[in-house]
């Protein structure tokens with residue numbers, strides 16, 4: 001009621017003027033004329049509203065002096081919690097506010113500094129200047145080369161208040177750029193990997209057709225090498241196909257129930273001829289009563305075969321491989337650790353191991369029949385199963401690859417751990 005009274009009081013003169021004008025028109029034009037005029041005004045208003053765009057207007061907001069006035073504590077808190085880098089600039093392009101992710105990009109203590117002293121990239125500065133002058137949003141891409149190369153897309157827009165504020169948002173493109181680069185490198189590397197054995201095979205075919213045609217010893221020797229090279233090509237193609245298949249399915253959660261201990265034992269048994277050749281002993285230790293996990297049995301078999309095969313390939317001749325299956329103290333995860341006493345891996349190489357065709361020692365990997373795709377396959381299978389891969393290694397002291405997989409929620413209720421894991425040597 002008070003609201004209605006206030007409304008009438010504020011518009012008293014307008015209402016009085018309207019009523020007077022309506023009375024005068026009624027006298028001059030008669031009732032039909034008034035109706036016709038009203039309809040005409042209504043039609044004109046509708047046409048105007050539909051076809052004439054509203055002008056962009058700066059909304060005058062009473063703002064006390066100082067940036068504290070523009071940014072209330074609530075606004076500061078909300079912007080501060082945004083996970084993307086964000087900066088606000090005043091009408092003179094000085095920094096009004098930066099949130100924590102933006103501070104990570106531009107550094108500390110940038111408030112009140114001109115933007116040109118904070119971000120020196122000409123494309124971004126142009127985008128900001130353009131937005132500040134015409135009020136239109138602008139986009140610019142830029143790269144920060146140090147400390148680690150990072151790529152960003154900057155988006156600037158003006159908030160239409162007086163005094164005007166420009167918002168600068170950054171979109172981190174580093175991961176996208178890196179994966180584009182990795183894909184390009186991968187195609188180049190995979191073609192190179194295939195081209196080398198292919199060139200060797202076609203070279204030997206020419207030799208066998210030419211001067212070695214009647215040389216029986218050379219022929220046997222060349223056929224042997226050709227056999228090795230074609231086997232290498234088919235392993236590579238098989239791994240490439242596996243990787244593509246797993247990647248395609250990565251977003252589809254697996255649904256089978258798998259007892260990891262069985263899968264691990266089968267994988268180790270399948271590799272027995274190799275362990276025998278290198279006189280390597282495999283010891284499996286499993287906590288009893290481990291729960292089944294949700295997984296794809298074939299993929300998990302491939303995962304553990306790859307890890308155990310690597311432990312054999314890069315292990316010590318006459319050495320050991322220890323496989324330990326356990327459950328985390330909170331009962332929520334099952335872990336399988338594959339440990340060897342081989343040459344180990346330099347710390348700098350560890351983060352790159354799961355990249356496609358990355359190898360620490362290319363020659364050794366090739367000698368051992370490696371394709372450089374084994375750990376990339378492992379990474380994708382682990383990720384599809386909602387798990388995690390931990391790599392722990394010291395040069396000269398061996399390596400441990402641990403796969404940590406989630407236990408289904410219904411199994412989680414039985415959190416008590418069975419005691420005394422049993423070790424069994426294969």
Ligand code: ADP
Pocket residue numbers: 306310311313314315340342343344345353358359360361365366369370371372373374375376399
């Ligand atoms: P590869 O087919 O070459 O073995 P992977 O993707 O399985 O390819 O492994 C990538 C690289 O990681 C290997 O070339 C090797 O240099 C290193 N690596 C993997 N497992 C081990 C291990 N257990 N010990 C030492 N180095 C390893």
